[in-house]
Amino acid sequence: MNAVTSAETLRNSTAKPDLITVEEAKVMDVARMTDLFKAHINPGQLHFMKLLGFHKVKIERAEGMYYYDQNGRRILDFFGGFGSLAFGHNHPRILAARQKFQEEKRHEIAIAFMSQYASALAHNLAACSPGDLDMVFLGSSGSEAMEAAVKLAERAAGPQRPKIVYAENSFHGKTKGVLSITDGALYRGEFKLVDNNVRVPFGDIIAIENAFKADPSIGVIVLETIQGGGGIVVAEPEFWRRLRALCDQYKVVWVADEVQCGYGRSGRFYAFQHAGAVPDITALAKSLGAGKAAVGAMIARRDIYMKAYGTPKTAMIHAQATFGGIGEACITAIEGLNVLYDEGLIDNAAETGEYLLSELRRLQAKYPKIIKDVRGQGLMVGLEFQDFSQTLPMVLRPIVSVLDDKLKGSLSGFIGALLLRDYDTLVAFTEYNRNVIRLEPPLICQKSHVDDFIQALDSLLDRGIVSIVKDFVKSQVS
Numbered sequence: 357m358n359a360v361t362s363a364e365t366l367r368n369s370t371a372k373p374d375l376i377t378v379e380e381a382k383v384m385d386v387a388r389m390t391d392l393f394k395a396h397i398n399p400g401q402l403h404f405m406k407l408l409g410f411h412k413v414k415i416e417r418a419e420g421m422y423y424y425d426q427n428g429r430r431i432l433d434f435f436g437g438f439g440s441l442a443f444g445h446n447h448p449r450i451l452a453a454r455q456k457f458q459e460e461k462r463h464e465i466a467i468a469f470m471s472q473y474a475s476a477l478a479h480n481l482a483a484c485s486p487g488d489l490d491m492v493f494l495g496s497s498g499s500e501a502m503e504a505a506v507k508l509a510e511r512a513a514g515p516q517r518p519k520i521v522y523a524e525n526s527f528h529g530k531t532k533g534v535l536s537i538t539d540g541a542l543y544r545g546e547f548k549l550v551d552n553n554v555r556v557p558f559g560d561i562i563a564i565e566n567a568f569k570a571d572p573s574i575g576v577i578v579l580e581t582i583q584g585g586g587g588i589v590v591a592e593p594e595f596w597r598r599l600r601a602l603c604d605q606y607k608v609v610w611v612a613d614e615v616q617c618g619y620g621r622s623g624r625f626y627a628f629q630h631a632g633a634v635p636d637i638t639a640l641a642k643s644l645g646a647g648k649a650a651v652g653a654m655i656a657r658r659d660i661y662m663k664a665y666g667t668p669k670t671a672m673i674h675a676q677a678t679f680g681g682i683g684e685a686c687i688t689a690i691e692g693l694n695v696l697y698d699e700g701l702i703d704n705a706a707e708t709g710e711y712l713l714s715e716l717r718r719l720q721a722k723y724p725k726i727i728k729d730v731r732g733q734g735l736m737v738g739l740e741f742q743d744f745s746q747t748l749p750m751v752l753r754p755i756v757s758v759l760d761d762k763l764k765g766s767l768s769g770f771i772g773a774l775l776l777r778d779y780d781t782l783v784a785f786t787e788y789n790r791n792v793i794r795l796e797p798p799l800i801c802q803k804s805h806v807d808d809f810i811q812a813l814d815s816l817l818d819r820g821i822v823s824i825v826k827d828f829v830k831s832q833v834s
């Protein structure tokens with residue numbers, strides 16, 4: 357029997373296959389990790405990891421603002437899991453709450469009986485939310501929360517008004533429903549999507565009013581309050597107030613996607629609170645799981661919810677799925693919300709975010725040929741670089757043009773890769789605007805962390821564009 361046949365035979369029997377144990381997984385080296393990633397997860401993605409130097413890193417531990425890799429290197433985390441790490445890594449209160457829950461052998465699945473944890477988390481979310489945003493659906497991801505939001509909105513709007521307005525450069529998730537209102541050609545691919553949509557420029561109230569006026573079958577509008585994937589784009593407070601008024605006038609249900617910008621990141625619990633306008637439905641995820649659990653939530657006005665699912669006949673149409681309201685995830689989120697307020701992290705996001713923005717503006721004034729724009733709110737900050745593809749010296753253009761399409765014309769890939777390689781600093785990239793680096797550090801970020809980050813960036817930019825590009829190219833062959 358050859359090796360292939362024997363593995364196949366084993367798979368078809370009930371004998372234990374060749375399984376990796378938890379302890380073996382922990383000590384796995386980078387080469388094996390890479391082989392398994394290629395064999396079983398996503399071989400194509402490795403290509404991008406190599407461009408950015410991520411493929412050499414194996415994280416052994418993470419605490420607070422830092423990752424620690426296999427060589428004991430400490431990496432400052434200004435990526436923050438795209439806003440998923442309000443408390444940084446492994447906050448002691450979150451760990452303690454989870455440990456106690458496990459030791460007490462509490463129950464997890466909440467399908468048969470009601471769960472005190474799900475009820476408490478729903479109460480807490482309603483308490484954090486303005487107006488009558490009181491009804492909560494719990495799930496396990498941002499996409500799931502947004503699916504719930506769009507389905508609820510559609511039912512509340514009624515069958516005569518099935519059309520949904522969404523924004524250019526929007527990102528609401530990759531599951532098929534919300535993919536229909538996600539404006540990324542790459543993600544949309546050639547999938548057959550729902551086509552009852554109307555796309556408008558983000559922040560353009562006139563375009564929205566015209567759409568509402570022209571088409572009475574529009575019943576729903578879905579917008580991120582601050583666009584993340586679009587490159588950290590903020591609309592004026594007046595836009596949101598006028599949107600609220602228009603939605604009231606035309607009886608359109610407003611869904612605010614706060615999956616990335618919510619949970620205190622902007623300096624208010626919800627970013628829409630800066631404008632004093634309250635949507636009909638909103639959604640949170642990412643940091644809601646306090647960096648340890650997968651939790652998403654849709655929070656809706658009670659009258660909207662009751663209209664859609666308020667009777668015994670309609671109650672089960674979109675009730676919680678298997679893992680919605682699971683015990684340990686809920687208590688993690690409950691403890692997280694308490695920590696958020698106990699540690700004053702929303703105010704810290706506002707203050708430290710303002711400091712980060714002002715320091716970046718100082719660098720923009722110092723390097724106007726490199727930094728095009730600095731923008732954001734709280735600790736959700738975008739750093740846009742000049743498109744240098746035309747200004748680069750002729751001698752470098754052929755080298756750069758052989759690099760991947762995704763990085764061409766964009767400094768952010770080069771700068772991100774070198775910040776990691778030379779300054780042990782991690783930043784995030786942006787789906788639709790490759791010239792933008794996203795900075796979404798944990799909300800525990802202090803001014804000293806900002807100083808470290810600014811010092812690293814300053815030192816890198818001081819090399820000048822030509823050296824940065826050359827250093828990056830060299831990093832690809834070393």
Ligand SMILES: Cc1ncc(COP(=O)(O)O)c(C=O)c1O
Pocket residue numbers: 438497498499500502527528529530580584585613614615616617641642
């Ligand atoms: C604004 C926004 N909505 C929805 C999602 C989808 O969340 P998830 O990746 O948890 O499904 C994301 C994820 O990045 C997001 O940024």
